[in-house]
Amino acid sequence: xxxxxxxxxxxxxxxxxxxxxxxxxxxxxxxxxxxxxxxxxxxxxxxxxxxxxxxxxxxxxxxxxxxxxxxxxxxxxxxxxxxxxxxxxxxxxxxxxxxxxxxxxxxxxxxxxxxxxxxxxxxxxxxxxxxxxxxxxxxxxxxxxxxxxxxxxxxxxxxxxxxxxxxxxxxxxxxxxxxxxxxxxxxxxxxxxxxxxxxxxxxxxxxxxxxxxxxxxxxxxxxxxxxxxxxxxxxxxxxxxxxxxxxxxxxxxxxxxxxxxxxxxxxxxxxxxxxxxxxxxxxxxxxxxx
Amino acid sequence: xxxxxxxxxxxxxxxxxxxxxxxxxxxxxxxxxxxxxxxxxxxxxxxxxxxxxxxxxxxxxxxxxxxxxxxxxxxxxxxxxxxxxxxxxxxxxxxxxxxxxxxxxxxxxxxxxxxxxxxxxxxxxxxxxxxxxxxxxxxxxxxxxxxxxxxxxxxxxxxxxxxxxxxxxxxxxxxxxxxxxxxxxxxxxxxxxxxxxxxxxxxxxxxxxxxxxxxxxxxxxxxxxxxxxxxxxxxxxxxxxxxxxxxxxxxxxxxxxxxxxxxxxxxxxxxxxxxxxxxxxxxxxxxxxxxxxxxxxxx
Amino acid sequence: xxxxxxxxxxxxxxxxxxxxxxxxxxxxxxxxxxxxxxxxxxxxxxxxxxxxxxxxxxxxxxxxxxxxxxxxxxxxxxxxxxxxxxxxxxxxxxxxxxxxxxxxxxxxxxxxxxxxxxxxxxxxxxxxxxxxxxxxxxxxxxxxxxxxxxxxxxxxxxxxxxxxxxxxxxxxxxxxxxxxxxxxxxxxxxxxxxxxxxxxxxxxxxxxxxxxxxxxxxxxxxxxxxxxxxxxxxxxxxxxxxxxxxxxxxxxxxxxxxx
Numbered sequence: 016x017x018x019x020x021x022x023x024x025x026x027x028x029x030x031x032x033x034x035x036x037x038x039x040x041x042x043x044x045x046x047x048x049x050x051x052x053x054x055x056x057x058x059x060x061x062x063x064x065x066x067x068x069x070x071x072x073x074x075x076x077x078x079x080x081x082x083x084x085x086x087x088x089x090x091x092x093x094x095x096x097x098x099x100x101x102x103x104x105x106x107x108x109x110x111x112x113x114x115x116x117x118x119x120x121x122x123x124x125x126x127x128x129x130x131x132x133x134x135x136x137x138x139x140x141x142x143x144x145x146x147x148x149x150x151x152x153x154x155x156x157x158x159x160x161x162x163x164x165x166x167x168x169x170x171x172x173x174x175x176x177x178x179x180x181x182x183x184x185x186x187x188x189x190x191x192x193x194x195x196x197x198x199x200x201x202x203x204x205x206x207x208x209x210x211x212x213x214x215x216x217x218x219x220x221x222x223x224x225x226x227x228x229x230x231x232x233x234x235x236x237x238x239x240x241x242x243x244x245x246x247x248x249x250x251x252x253x254x255x256x257x258x259x260x261x262x263x264x265x266x267x268x269x270x271x272x273x274x275x276x277x278x279x280x281x282x283x284x285x286x287x288x289x290x291x292x293x294x295x296x297x298x299x300x301x302x303x304x305x
Numbered sequence: 306x307x308x309x310x311x312x313x314x315x316x317x318x319x320x321x322x323x324x325x326x327x328x329x330x331x332x333x334x335x336x337x338x339x340x341x342x343x344x345x346x347x348x349x350x351x352x353x354x355x356x357x358x359x360x361x362x363x364x365x366x367x368x369x370x371x372x373x374x375x376x377x378x379x380x381x382x383x384x385x386x387x388x389x390x391x392x393x394x395x396x397x398x399x400x401x402x403x404x405x406x407x408x409x410x411x412x413x414x415x416x417x418x419x420x421x422x423x424x425x426x427x428x429x430x431x432x433x434x435x436x437x438x439x440x441x442x443x444x445x446x447x448x449x450x451x452x453x454x455x456x457x458x459x460x461x462x463x464x465x466x467x468x469x470x471x472x473x474x475x476x477x478x479x480x481x482x483x484x485x486x487x488x489x490x491x492x493x494x495x496x497x498x499x500x501x502x503x504x505x506x507x508x509x510x511x512x513x514x515x516x517x518x519x520x521x522x523x524x525x526x527x528x529x530x531x532x533x534x535x536x537x538x539x540x541x542x543x544x545x546x547x548x549x550x551x552x553x554x555x556x557x558x559x560x561x562x563x564x565x566x567x568x569x570x571x572x573x574x575x576x577x578x579x580x581x582x583x584x585x586x587x588x589x590x591x592x593x594x595x596x597x598x599x600x601x602x603x604x
Numbered sequence: 605x606x607x608x609x610x611x612x613x614x615x616x617x618x619x620x621x622x623x624x625x626x627x628x629x630x631x632x633x634x635x636x637x638x639x640x641x642x643x644x645x646x647x648x649x650x651x652x653x654x655x656x657x658x659x660x661x662x663x664x665x666x667x668x669x670x671x672x673x674x675x676x677x678x679x680x681x682x683x684x685x686x687x688x689x690x691x692x693x694x695x696x697x698x699x700x701x702x703x704x705x706x707x708x709x710x711x712x713x714x715x716x717x718x719x720x721x722x723x724x725x726x727x728x729x730x731x732x733x734x735x736x737x738x739x740x741x742x743x744x745x746x747x748x749x750x751x752x753x754x755x756x757x758x759x760x761x762x763x764x765x766x767x768x769x770x771x772x773x774x775x776x777x778x779x780x781x782x783x784x785x786x787x788x789x790x791x792x793x794x795x796x797x798x799x800x801x802x803x804x805x806x807x808x809x810x811x812x813x814x815x816x817x818x819x820x821x822x823x824x825x826x827x828x829x830x831x832x833x834x835x836x837x838x839x840x841x842x843x844x845x846x847x848x849x850x851x852x853x854x855x856x857x858x859x860x861x862x863x
Contacts, residue, residue, distance in 0.1 A: 121560040283411060465711075490718065
């Protein structure tokens with residue numbers, strides 16, 4: 016049964032990783048915990064639902080549409096709520112992020128009501144047997160989609176000009192701007208990519224659990240943030256590792272009978288890791304500068 | 306006094322105002338931690354919950370006298386802060402914030418699973434003890450304590466740690482000891498406020514003490530002005546009463562509340578009263594006028 | 605044991621990863637003298653200060669103060685024993701007033717804790733201590749000619765004033781050894797002259813001074829003895845005249861000829 020839990024955990028972990036990537040990229044450049052990121056994920060899931068129910072589209076079109084909408088939303092969010100506060104204290108930006116998060120949750124509740132909305136079946140699910148392990152078609156699609164998106168992200172960050180600029184800005188913000196990198200463009204781009212990945216995560220979760228709701232982003236966002244910190248915030252491989260680690264640990268924890276403590280598993284892991292490795296699994300150690 | 310207020314005010318408003326007093330006490334505690342000492346704490350609601358559950362269990366299940374339970378609630382929260390602070394306070398900045406958030410969520414989940422707290426069903430049957438007069442008396446006591454602390458050797462050391470921990474240590478301040486003390490004192494007030502909350506609302510449920518509540522406390526402090534006692538009182542009042550004033554907007558209430566938070570931060574990034582130190586201005590003017598007089602006399 | 609030395613470094617070494625920042629340095633500083641530590645950038649001067657004040661623990665070697673070992677003690681304990689310092693890149697408490705900055709220096713020479721703070725308005729002992737803290741802080745400010753700025757925020761002072769405030773704050777800890785890390789950096793010639801007089805005055809009060817400084821005129825005029833550091837090693841030591849003539853020192857500053 017252990018192998019089965021690994022498969023289930025990987026599926027959940029892939030989604031955590033997709034959300035965690037947005038947190039980690041934004042934090043890497045502007046040291047902001049974008050608390051409204053969970054709401055972007057939620058809105059992505061809702062866009063997916065609407066694409067299927069209202070426009071009758073399939074999985075592929077729906078997920079692309081959700082990613083596009085959330086890209087625009089993420090860029091707007093940064094423009095309105097964070098850019099004016101870039102020179103202010105971290106807490107001021109954080110409160111603005113919390114305000115934006117409350118706003119987006121309530122906007123969605125006003126529009127769709129607070130009740131969960133069913134995600135219509137877009138994929139004819141099937142079960143495959145590999146040895147003793149059962150894998151559903153939906154799980155395979157989640158894993159494959161996540162892997163493709165992460166590969167694309169990796170390509171952008173390593174080989175495309177704007178991606179290289181992102182890495183430069185996260186290494187040294189000031190020097191990057193002195194080298195002629197348009198920091199505002201880089202930040203907008205980072206929000207766009209991060210939001211698109213979160214939206215994809217939202218649609219995938221909708222398909223997996225067959226339901227979406229306006230408050231779904233709160234806990235998922237928080238846990239994905241834990242995953243990002245766990246892996247080493249600012250590190251892209253760290254976010255993937257943290258997300259998968261968290262997803263697997265949570266699934267195994269539930270299977271082991273700790274389901275009522277489910278929400279505490281992520282935080283306990285986070286605390287244990289940080290106490291031994293204060294900057295996360297793949298984070299660079301902080302030098303105390305005098 | 307309470308009876309008099311109840312005769313002229315609508316009971317609903319008395320309840321809201323009393324709750325405001327409870328929140329002011331908790332927010333002033335957080336202000337000592339985050340505003341004065343500069344330690345991010347994203348889990349303040351957990352210490353509030355420890356005080357609330359601790360005191361309520363004592364009065365409901367062990368027939369403790371209320372005032373004893375009130376003090377015990379504060380002490381339990383301070384103890385929890387010391388236990389959590391020892392490992393956590395080695396971290397700083399956002400990492401400390403996220404770890405305090407994590408501990409806060411763990412405490413909530415534990416309360417959800419214990420028998421003595423009533424678990425998900427909640428804890429009921431708490432007697433009404435927190436009158437508006439008692440709460441505001443304790444608000445005054447808290448203000449006095451915070452004011453006295455900030456103007457003492459102890460409080461100066463905390464501000465120094467916030468401004469530059471390495472220099473503070475080089476000036477002879479044992480920063481780990483001071484951080485733990487500040488954290489415990491701040492959480493003591495959260496615990497007392499929690500005990501008052503329990504005996505005001507008469508029913509406790511773990512879902513009331515999640516990170517949303519912690520962030521609410523943080524918003525009170527940051528919006529009012531970190532480190533400023535009048536600022537924190539103003540911030541708490543605005544954010545606690547705003548939903549009441551926005552009640553006429555019914556469904557749009559929380560939407561506007563969120564938008565207001567963003568706007569207030571954009572237009573007052575240091576908080577409503579942040580960066581205003583009236584005491585310093587008074588001293589400075591007094592000194593200037595004295596110095597002016599002595600040169601005038603000399604010339 | 606040689607009790608005339610106030611501070612003694614024995615074979616002090618520190619490595620960061622593969623880099624040996626300070627390599628087997630020995631040094632003795634006599635009571636009441638002014639000792640300068642010079643050397644090119646990155647020679648390990650500030651690192652030695654950080655070892656003496658307990659911010660770093662040395663990989664090897666010992667630090668003795670008043671004949672007593674202080675190696676690896678935490679900074680606040682070392683300050684209480686009587687070593688105070690300033691920082692190369694000014695580290696004041698920016699949003700505190702000038703007076704409060706200096707009061708922080710008095711922290712380790714006073715004792716009122718939070719319970720006494722709460723009773724402060726009614727407690728004569730607390731009031732007396734606060735008054736003493738204020739008086740002693742003002743003395744330090746007068747010495748550094750900053751008393752009229754007492755209610756300004758530290759961050760609003762000019763650069764030279766901030767450097768002087770750091771010294772005032774260090775003096776308020778009542779040290780017997782004062783470490784000054786580039787005290788004259790960024791000052792104009794007049795300010796440097798004033799600073800030199802102030803440092804002499806501090807020496808006359810019975811303090812021992814250990815300073816790092818790049819301005820050679822300043823160092824040569826002020827110091828009794830000078831030690832020279834290059835790549836973490838002590839390459840020379842002696843009176844200002846001796847050091848100026850030392851060929852190794854000239855080579856370290858001007859670069860060695862390749863033959």
